[in-house]
Amino acid sequence: MDPTEKTWDGRAVLHVDMDAFFASVEQLDNPDWRGKPVIVGGSPEGRGVVSTASYEARVFGIHSAMPAAQAARRCPDAIWARPRFARYSELSDAVHAIFLDMTPYVQRVSIDEAYLDVTPSELRRRPPALVAEEIQARVDMLGLSCSIGVATCKTVAKIASDHDKPHGITVVEPGTEAAFLAPMPVTAIPGVGSATADRLRSAGIRTIGDLAAIDDPTATHLLGTYGADLVARARGIDERPIAEEHGVKSVSNEHTFAHDVRERAEVEAALRALVQRVARRLRRKQLKGRTLTVKLRYADFTTKTASRTIPAATDLDDQLLGVALELLAEAWTPGAGLRLLGFGAAGFGERARQLDLLREESPTDDERSRALVRSIDAVRARFGDNVIAFGHDDSYGKPSDEES
Numbered sequence: 253m254d255p256t257e258k259t260w261d262g263r264a265v266l267h268v269d270m271d272a273f274f275a276s277v278e279q280l281d282n283p284d285w286r287g288k289p290v291i292v293g294g295s296p297e298g299r300g301v302v303s304t305a306s307y308e309a310r311v312f313g314i315h316s317a318m319p320a321a322q323a324a325r326r327c328p329d330a331i332w333a334r335p336r337f338a339r340y341s342e343l344s345d346a347v348h349a350i351f352l353d354m355t356p357y358v359q360r361v362s363i364d365e366a367y368l369d370v371t372p373s374e375l376r377r378r379p380p381a382l383v384a385e386e387i388q389a390r391v392d393m394l395g396l397s398c399s400i401g402v403a404t405c406k407t408v409a410k411i412a413s414d415h416d417k418p419h420g421i422t423v424v425e426p427g428t429e430a431a432f433l434a435p436m437p438v439t440a441i442p443g444v445g446s447a448t449a450d451r452l453r454s455a456g457i458r459t460i461g462d463l464a465a466i467d468d469p470t471a472t473h474l475l476g477t478y479g480a481d482l483v484a485r486a487r488g489i490d491e492r493p494i495a496e497e498h499g500v501k502s503v504s505n506e507h508t509f510a511h512d513v514r515e516r517a518e519v520e521a522a523l524r525a526l527v528q529r530v531a532r533r534l535r536r537k538q539l540k541g542r543t544l545t546v547k548l549r550y551a552d553f554t555t556k557t558a559s560r561t562i563p564a565a566t567d568l569d570d571q572l573l574g575v576a577l578e579l580l581a582e583a584w585t586p587g588a589g590l591r592l593l594g595f596g597a598a599g600f601g602e603r604a605r606q607l608d609l610l611r612e613e614s615p616t617d618d619e620r621s622r623a624l625v626r627s628i629d630a631v632r633a634r635f636g637d638n639v640i641a642f643g644h645d646d647s648y649g650k651p652s653d654e655e656s
Contacts, residue, residue, distance in 0.1 A: 261426045264380035264402065265494065266368040267409035268387060270347065271397040271418035273364035275306035277340055278333045280395040289314075289330040294552030296324035296332065299589060303335055303554045307418055317556060335554070340364075343396065350390045354383055359494045362557070365413075367406055369494040381423045388421060404429065405490035411440050429488025434461030441485055443560040445582030448475065460486045481563040492561065503539065504547075504596025505529045512551045512589030519590060520577065526595040527576050531569045534597060540565035541597025544572060546579040549592035558583035561599060572597065 270276070274292040279285045289309035294300015300320040312327040324330065344363045351358045355376070357369035370376070370383045384400040391398045401412025403424040411433065412422040424432045433440075438460055439449050455474055457463050463471075464486040471479030484490070505526045513519055523546070534541055542565040549555045558579040566572060576595055584590070 260372050260380050263404050264371045265405055265409045266370055266384055267401040267413040268366050269399050269413040270364035271399055272304055272306050274304035274340055276396050277343055285331055289327050291330045292333045292335055294320050296320040300552035301550055301554050357494050367494045384421050406492050407485040407490040408488050410442050436460045438463055447581055477563055502596050502598035503530055503533050506594035508592045512591055514587050514589050516586040522593050523576055527573045528569050530595055530597055531567055531572050534567040539600045540567045543599035544575050545596045546576055547594030548584055551589040551591050
């Protein structure tokens, strides 16, 4: 039966991913470039990197974050374009308006991807696959292309959107999630980078099906508190909602280096300082972050981000830093020059609870840690940031703060 005619049982989530978005915009605005290899990024004569490559360029093995000089060697006839972020934002907004025409429940993940909740209801009876087809057709009318995953949760929808690129629609019907995921490599799960994959491979876990088969204690032993959540997602279980948050959506800090930084120690020291500032601001606002993001900007102004949603929201430096360092290791290779580094927290699911020191039961380790850092926060607020420093602290100029 045609998926657009089937009755959908339960929640329905779309993940819409624009195909080679920046390069597609350049081909849209330059009709002579259509059907030709187009690379958006830094100059191949300099130290630039590839931001986006058209599908015609990808045939030559060119991909994002590849050094521009290497890409030029692989495809000498490629057309190079400098990024035009204002134009990309303009078209991203046009695509976003299409989403909002279809459903009020839209979560914009980045400039070129979003999640939509299109669960059928009494007021909205259209099958999710039909909604996906209509979105794709309207994006086509803009002169662009998108791929869409249709599933019961975010994780499966995102993996499905990458299953048939470009310009594909992949529908994973309710009850078939585990079978769809099972043969895929563990790296297909969003947030599983090379470090996590290596750890799993060392335990004989290579596919999502392998991961789904292990029990929670084994997962926790391998991956810590993140393990049980990852196993659930491997089974196609992901209850994260799709909702626009109100008020403060994120707390972040950025630091622009005076010169391009290439050494691991210096970058990690800067990240540690950023994490401490974000953690302190979270505690001050009585917020806990669950979605953590590291932002990297290279010498040619190409920007890359890496994010992970952790099982439990936190406002503690050490917990935030552990994930931040893993994201950095997955997104950056020492030696690649950085001009800006950022760290942010979002997904504020709960307010931090202040520890009651007079209660009878013993405080947890997290509560002890929170009590300690709040005391340090209070001293720093009165006497300055540098009055107390941990042994691994490094001094950096005050980075920019962002809330949205």
